[in-house]
Amino acid sequence: MKNNKPKESLTQNTKNRENNPGINSYIKNNIKDKKSVTYLTGIVSPNLAENRSFLDDAFNCEKNFDLVVRDFKVKIEDRFINAFLVFYDGLANKEFINRDILSPLMTKGLDYTPKGKDLEEIIYQCMISQAPNSKIREMQTVIELVSFGNCAVFVDGCNCAFVADIKGWSMRSVGKPISESVLTGPQEAFCETVMVNIALVRKILKDPNLIAENIPVGTKSKTPCALMYINGITNTSLVKEARRRLSQINIDYIFSSADIEMLIEDSTVFPLPQLLKTERPDRAAAQLSDGKVVIIVQGSPFVLILPATASDLVETSEDNYVRIAEANFMRLIRLIGCFLALLLPGFFVALMLYHHESIPTDLLFAIASSREQMPFPLVLELVVMILAFELIKEASIRVPEPIGSTLGIVGGLILGQSAVSANIASPLLIIIVSIAALGAFAAPSTSISRAISVLQFLFIFLGGVAGFLGVALGLFILVLWLAQSHSFGVPYLSTGQNTDSPFFIFPIWRRELRPKNLNPQTSKKQPHISRKWKDGEK
């Protein structure tokens, strides 16, 4: 048995490990045989039995029926060396294991012993044909990699494990975007696998400066998170800050990008999203090229883009695939929709209760006559109808898809019609609630739509208490809050300036510079005249 480490350092290692339980939770908590070299040092032992015993404990082999530990012998010339491999059934690809690991090591073997090479090098360089393969000496790393679908091979006499990346779990293929569908743009969406998602972005940018750093998050789950940015473009302090926040998350399990979003955003109570979420690789790539940072989380089809500012929230992918006039018109409509959803109910209450003089007289009479039979105060009526609508919206998400449209008809038409007939709500109020709802639906993302749905109650309350004075106060406070907020150091109400106006976009040949508020390393995207053929015409 080889053991290169002196006894002193071994004891020191043990002390360190005992004092720092966070380093190696598996070793600390699960191992019965605490006197083995593997436990004491945390590294793979050349003694196969020790490794086997250690892994039996670490993986709870007796209880885990999906863990496969297969003993076999490695054939080199006429020698047979004991070995075993370990993997999770369902996570690793058994076909690859048979073809690229077991067959070369066990069946084919090696007919000669290469000169000047020890056993470790022979197996690594001459026998295992699997491409993503690495020699790992830390037992903790081996455990993490096996838990993530890799196959680890232990050979007697080698103080390392040969870990082959042969993940083979079933996964969703690259599909169509659901929440960000476009008519004329690419139809690819992110899936749940981090490597596939990185590849989708890399495929678009094709830039060797595009960096994808792996930052595992979760003390137990070690969920891979890819921090992506373009070297030479993205502000280094932004990358540092994103890396710092990600690496300092101390939580045991991470399930999705929403968890990461909550853990790294500046303020949790802030009503609007401070990080953009997208399921479109083209959008993520475009944002990267502007100098932003993208975080891809294993298991989540939505990637995070940071920082996010208010002007980013009106943007959709469709804007880049239609003509500029059309894109700007659509942006204007979305903007109006958002403002209507946010302010219309509050304005309506304020006008009806305090500022009748602004309503046309005929309309005022019509409203007054329609409200004659109403038993509820206006504010209550409005709140009840909005809540009813929210109920329909929530229910339609939960019910199976085929029933969804029926629910819409029942909720929208029958309930609305019945409410008017039963004198619970006036027809104008139904119109107001519907317009506000449509406006919220026009918001580019569901998170903005939900934020607006919540905030509109504030304006209804303030409009009901003090009319336009209350609405003015609400507006002032909301915008003040936005003006004070930051997303990763970028003021929330700041605009790119160099590329776009706050809410409208210019043709691609006018977008010469990257957003100024991101302070990118390279601010120039293209020369002043990017359409050189225009020069030729002159």
Added chain:
Amino acid sequence: MVKNKLTASFKNSDITFVVINLLIYRIFTQLPMTIFKTSGSAAPLSNLLSGIAAIGIIWFLTSCLLKNINGNLLDAAETLFGKLGKVLFCLLIIAYLAVSMIFTLENFSNLIRLIAFPTSPLWFVTIFLILGAVLGALGNTHSVIRLHGIFAPIIITVLVLLIVSTIYQGDTSRLFPLLGGGTNSVLSNSFSGIILYTDIILLLLIAPNGESRTYITKTVSIGAIFALLLNFLFALSFTLKIPQTIAQNQQFPIYLLMKQVYFGRFFQRLDALILLVSALSSMLYMSLNLTLIFDTFRQSLGFSQKPPVVIALGVLISLISLQSYTFPQNSILYLVYVCGFGVMAFSILAAIFAKVRSVLSEKK
């Protein structure tokens, strides 16, 4: 964090909107009525002359002080008059800002009550306004400045709408005689009309932090010219539309003017919009005012805890404004005049000193 040098200073465009809001928010208070009452048909001319004088002063102050002194107006006062001079100047500024805020709060509250809450007590309106002002001031100066850049265009749009919708129906014969009560009257009214623009000294506390100091005079001048134009057009439309005899007994010129607006069957009146923008304008002005009072306190007396100072000031100012009916008539207005002219005189003096000093140092 994105370390961005530019976020540490104010955008020049935002400063332009601060200038505009500072110079036009008086339209919503009863202060312009003093000009309309005394000038008669010469009100637009008086207003124009006051505005031109104000622009001259702004140009002089920004070009002399900002070019020759590093830092803001308080730093200039310290450089030129020593520490005692700075403390005295700070106290004068604080007095002006506080009195001006009391006057503004009282006026806005009355205007808003007049428009929408005639039966409600005054404190109901005051609470909303002071709440906005205090919350605004509790934030950082950057966000208050940024808010100007967002809300000022809305305020300007509504004022332009008001002016356009009244001016074309006006009776041009009301403009004559052009000199109203005579040249002396026009000149004296023009001089007293400068009070509409005394808040320009606040700019000297903010403007030095503009992202581009080189263009600060230009930035401020553009805002001032635009504001002057709006004030002049407002005076013009008021004179064209309102008979002098009616105006004598009224408080708020804007209230009188908006009563004249009738858009037809669809959107009849501007009252609600005026209320909305006047409330926003007042919150902007007062939050900036409170922020600057605190900053002045901090620079002169070394206060560092912002929330207690700002909240206490807000409560105190709102209580005084609610009790202002117990003071002798127009006493607060006169205080605004005295403090305003005092601060302006001090600033001009400082600018002259700075200019002379720089000329002398160049000769040496």
